[in-house]
Amino acid sequence: MSRHIAGRGRTARVTPPVGPPVDDVECDLSSKLTLGQFLKLASLLDSGAEAKDAVAAGAVSVNGEVDVRRGRGLVDGDVVAFGDRAARVVAGDGQGRPE
16 A cells, blocks of 8 residues: 655656846846846847847846836846846945845
């Protein structure tokens, strides 16, 4: 006779994360950090004009959802993706040291 004990015996399948690898980018969050600023800061795009066009075209996602607001405020832990690259907002003290 077999007895099933909850939480034992069967293991859940772990699926690998889908999407691009994520780079951590330390940011000073003492003032508002916008999506357009972060795209340049994380080197996902080279200029503000490119960021404006990419966001307006719906080619940028925040935490897995497309966002067309270039002025959207970002917070610690947000993941921004463009094409095959992604970057995570990591709060810092603005002097290159984590808080």
